[in-house]
Amino acid sequence: MTLGYPTPDAFMEYSDILKSSGADILELGIPPKIAIYDGTSIRLSYWRVREQGIEKDTALEIARNVSARKILLSYLNTAGQLTEFMYSVAKSGALGALIPDLGMMGVVALEEYAKACDAASLEKFFFANYNYPDNIIRSMASYNPAFVYIGISSITGEVAYIEPAKSISRARELIGNTPLAVGFGIRDPSYAKKLASIVDGIVVGSEIVNIIEENAAAVAKKKVSDFVASLKSVLEDVS
Numbered sequence: 001m002t003l004g005y006p007t008p009d010a011f012m013e014y015s016d017i018l019k020s021s022g023a024d025i026l027e028l029g030i031p032p033k034i035a036i037y038d039g040t041s042i043r044l045s046y047w048r049v050r051e052q053g054i055e056k057d058t059a060l061e062i063a064r065n066v067s068a069r070k071i072l073l074s075y076l077n078t079a080g081q082l083t084e085f086m087y088s089v090a091k092s093g094a095l096g097a098l099i100p101d102l103g104m105m106g107v108v109a110l111e112e113y114a115k116a117c118d119a120a121s122l123e124k125f126f127f128a129n130y131n132y133p134d135n136i137i138r139s140m141a142s143y144n145p146a147f148v149y150i151g152i153s154s155i156t157g158e159v160a161y162i163e164p165a166k167s168i169s170r171a172r173e174l175i176g177n178t179p180l181a182v183g184f185g186i187r188d189p190s191y192a193k194k195l196a197s198i199v200d201g202i203v204v205g206s207e208i209v210n211i212i213e214e215n216a217a218a219v220a221k222k223k224v225s226d227f228v229a230s231l232k233s234v235l236e237d238v239s
Helices: 008-021 040-051 056-064 082-091 107-119 134-141 164-175 189-196 206-214 217-238
Strands: 026-029 070-073 125-129 147-151 180-183 201-203
Touching (some): 008 206, 056 082, 082 107, 134 164, 147 164, 189 201, 189 217, 206 217
Parallel strands (some): 125 147, 147 180, 180 201
16 A cells, blocks of 8 residues: 555555455555556555655655554655665664665665665565566575565556466575565456465555545445455465
């Protein structure tokens, strides 16, 4: 969920709904200046909150009030200086921060991120798109992260163009026993179930935005709760 979406008050309700419906970790996005990997649904959620004047500092304040296991998500252009940003993340009570475009900057950026996480006593989380170079994905695993998150399509909310199992198999070979999460275009429990037996985590965001946008508030809350509960159910069955 984007921090403050669809409104700050409604966001707090949805964060409780996600937690009570079975979400293990909430990935909470800070609205960026430029979103590289996000599709139309997530970009719309960014636009909604920016129209309300919610920027980085306000988003961090909102994050502090979320009582759940949480990770913050921020692009580099919004995070700014990494050490300073990671201390802000720690103050929010988050486990750490996922920076989706970090790997595009190469192994030097991975090292700087790892140092900033260590300085703030935060866990490390890495994102790699399915077409990232082998050496970048392998380097991510070398920092002993909580997980590596692989995007199985080019942008969020879109169905994968390459067979997901191939991307997942390649990533698994590169990261070994490091926990592997996947996302991008996971829209229903049946799709999640197909992937669940070969990964350690499923990440879903765009479909939640779609439900909120397409339904009246009371209906949307019920549908989001049912959707997350259905995902949790099929994942537990696979486990």
